[in-house]
């Protein structure tokens with residue numbers, strides 16, 4: 415099939431590459447010329463495991479092409495995916511300007527039937543809004559607008575796309591339904607379902623999935639805070655509840671708050687949709703408040719340990735990305751923590767396997783950047799663990815001890831066992847568990 419993907423970011427590039435991988439010809443469009451030039455040279459602009467190999471293969475086979483020329487891409491395609499940003503507007507609603515502007519451009523370009531697919535996360539009613547913009551210039555038989563939300567996770571995006579738990583497609587058109595059904599067949603061979611539904615339910619499904627997952631995390635973060643006060647261990651509680659099949663083991667990890675480009679903005683946007691519909695969705699309000707508070711928890715622990723006197727202290731930070739296996743730092747808890755450390759008059763040397771360049775673009779020389787995870791520890795008063803990259807899980811503890819000024823670790827991701835840290839003699843303060851080698 416012939417596809418155009420408008421917006422070549424995390425979602426657009428993975429979508430385009432995976433559709434090319436299943437034999438389609440994909441034209442990817444972006445307004446960012448530098449990104450397109452890079453992609454034309456076969457260079458992947460983001461760190462996403464497995465993407466590079468697929469990209470190279472499909473570029474070589476000429477199944478994926480890159481351009482800044484929207485018209486050229488649309489003329490060659492039957493299905494047009496919109497993978498454009500939907501950032502929060504001032505009132506918390508998803509800003510649809512990117513989507514609606516491109517819809518307007520499409521209304522000038524389209525000359526024969528196309529299926530226009532919203533892959534971006536968009537509020538209920540957006541498919542209708544896009545259809546309305548297109549319909550101002552185009553006859554109804556020239557297009558259908560479909561909602562097809564994306565559920566991929568960064569860091570595992572290729573796998574998630576190629577083997578989705580489910581594909582959700584919202585359309586009221588039989589013609590578009592047939593096109594989408596054919597397109598997705600290679601991805602559901604393992605027996606995973608395609609759920610066809612109306613556009614509004616499909617759009618809602620995406621927000622409800624993300625908000626539910628965010629709620630689970632906020633719930634566990636509250637549980638962790640209570641565990642600290644009561645002497646229970648949240649990791650044991652997590653295992654204890656997760657084996658109940660009604661609850662499930664996944665997505666129960668407490669930490670320093672959810673971040674990334676999706677959960678914070680999507681919970682906010684669903685909350686806004688509720689307000690617009692005069693519905694007081696109390697749970698969502700609380701989920702956001704809990705998350706805001708949880709992002710401050712690690713700094714609170716640090717302040718208490720140093721009795722509020724952080725001036726001149728030197729910290730080493732392991733992990734900057736909002737989660738492991740990505741270079742993405744959008745809404746990453748690390749950014750807030752760095753600001754708090756700097757505001758308190760302390761210094762920080764950071765290390766992350768992939769996200770250093772993105773952080774440097776924000777903080778420049780206000781902070782130091784370590785060559786590797788160990789050199790950053792030199793002369794540091796304490797180590798702060800912010801992202802649970804695999805390489806932090808089983809480090810050379812002897813080297814850590816040698817480099818650190820004091821054996822002090824604040825761990826926002828519960829990377830180590832309490833027993834191990836006790837045995838090694840570290841002061842170890844983590845989330846929802848007792849403090850090791852110190853006073854609780």
Ligand SMILES: NC(=O)c1ccc[n+]([C@@H]2O[C@H](COP(=O)([O-])OP(=O)(O)OC[C@H]3O[C@@H](n4cnc5c(N)ncnc54)[C@H](O)[C@@H]3O)[C@@H](O)[C@H]2O)c1
Pocket residue numbers: 420421422423424425426443444445446449497498499500512515516533534535536564565566567568675676
């Ligand atoms: N990142 C994720 O893990 C994820 C997963 C599921 C859904 N989503 C949703 O997908 C959408 C895109 O997210 P993303 O993370 O890929 O964003 P992104 O910022 O990484 O990518 C968006 C791309 O669109 C381009 N763009 C902007 N205006 C354009 C225009 N007029 N024409 C062509 N290109 C244009 C930008 O230059 C950018 O490259 C959002 O709605 C997001 O909520 C994201």
Ligand SMILES: O=c1ccn([C@@H]2O[C@H](COP(=O)(O)OP(=O)(O)O[C@H]3O[C@H](CO)[C@@H](O)[C@H](O)[C@H]3O)[C@@H](O)[C@H]2O)c(=O)[nH]1
Pocket residue numbers: 535564565566567568569624627631664665666667668669670671672673674675676677736737
């Ligand atoms: O048990 C957990 C799981 C995750 N997180 C945090 O939650 C955030 C989001 O993590 P994750 O969901 O793995 O990453 P995303 O790539 O943001 O993916 C989410 O957001 C995407 C964009 O909408 C959706 O497509 C995915 O299904 C949804 O999982 C990160 O800060 C994680 O550290 C926790 O604190 N505890």
